[in-house]
Amino acid sequence: MRARRWWTTGQHPWVKFVELFLVANAVAAVLSLLLAPGSEEWFTWTIVPDASARLLAVMYANAVVLGVVAVRQPDWAHARVLVVLICVFALAATAMTFFHLDPFLAHPRLHLAYWLGGYAVLVASAPAVFVWQERREGGRLPVQVALTRLQRGAGGAAGVAMGAAALALLVSPARFSDVWPWDVAPLTGRLLGVWLGAFAIAYAWALWDGDWLRVRPLYLAAPITGLLLALVPLAHGGDLRPSAGDELAVYYALALLVAAPGVALLVRPGTQTARRLAESA
Numbered sequence: 001m002r003a004r005r006w007w008t009t010g011q012h013p014w015v016k017f018v019e020l021f022l023v024a025n026a027v028a029a030v031l032s033l034l035l036a037p038g039s040e041e042w043f044t045w046t047i048v049p050d051a052s053a054r055l056l057a058v059m060y061a062n063a064v065v066l067g068v069v070a071v072r073q074p075d076w077a078h079a080r081v082l083v084v085l086i087c088v089f090a091l092a093a094t095a096m097t098f099f100h101l102d103p104f105l106a107h108p109r110l111h112l113a114y115w116l117g118g119y120a121v122l123v124a125s126a127p128a129v130f131v132w133q134e135r136r137e138g139g140r141l142p143v144q145v146a147l148t149r150l151q152r153g154a155g156g157a158a159g160v161a162m163g164a165a166a167l168a169l170l171v172s173p174a175r176f177s178d179v180w181p182w183d184v185a186p187l188t189g190r191l192l193g194v195w196l197g198a199f200a201i202a203y204a205w206a207l208w209d210g211d212w213l214r215v216r217p218l219y220l221a222a223p224i225t226g227l228l229l230a231l232v233p234l235a236h237g238g239d240l241r242p243s244a245g246d247e248l249a250v251y252y253a254l255a256l257l258v259a260a261p262g263v264a265l266l267v268r269p270g271t272q273t274a275r276r277l278a279e280s281a
Contacts, residue, residue, distance in 0.1 A: 010074050018126045022086055023067035025118045026060040033057035044111040045103035051236035052188045058228040059195045065221040076137045081218045083130050084205045089198035090122035096194055100187040145212040151264040152207060159203030161257035162196040169193030181247040182239045219261040226259020
């Protein structure tokens with residue numbers, strides 16, 4: 001009874017469907033990439049080196065966190081920034097797949113069908129749900145708790161950094177790989193580019209929205225995602241290039257900027273610090 005009441009109150013059931021479907025698919029990806037990185041049997045293409053597999057595991061772990069955060073929001077206004085991210089990622093990842101079919105075709109066709117089937121559900125549902133809900137309950141909503149200068153700065157810095165990295169990965173994964181601590185295959189690189197680009201667009205949406213309570217869900221996963229990114233080179237030192245000091249500096253700078261929005265979580269609405277920062281915004 002409680003589950004049925006939860007399903008029919010708060011966010012519309014179709015919004016919850018999109019969020020829960022994302023979580024279910026991301027959990028499966030995280031488990032396969034953590035337990036059998038690069039496996040020809042447990043993921044839809046073979047990922048080498050293991051550091052790249054674990055990097056994608058971080059990406060999907062981030063999706064799990066954001067999906068859980070989204071489904072716990074009380075209404076559409078507080079969840080929509082995450083649905084923006086889901087829409088962009090699903091559409092771009094699906095389109096990108098058709099430019100990199102060879103790694104998928106090296107596996108049983110069932111793997112490609114599973115990959116495309118999962119994204120097809122999100123492509124068919126997430127944008128339609130987003131447009132429908134925006135027309136019913138969205139648009140330019142009143143700002144109740146304005147973003148402070150710190151919150152805008154942290155979100156803007158993360159968005160610019162992730163957008164720049166996404167552009168570099170999507171345009172030329174090979175050149176981006178030259179400044180990365182380990183070799184990144186084109187398919188892996190472009191999928192990471194899609195992920196980072198989706199975040200850049202979501203942060204742009206958050207700055208446009210301007211309300212801290214509505215965009216806070218996007219900021220929540222930043223610290224843990226940055227931390228997990230920082231752990232990948234430490235766990236896979238054997239995959240790093242010799243003398244990869246400069247490349248590691250680039251990597252950790254990006255990880256730090258990914259985590260930067262977490263700083264904004266330290267300022268609670270209603271406190272003297274929050275009011276002072278809001279007044280200076």
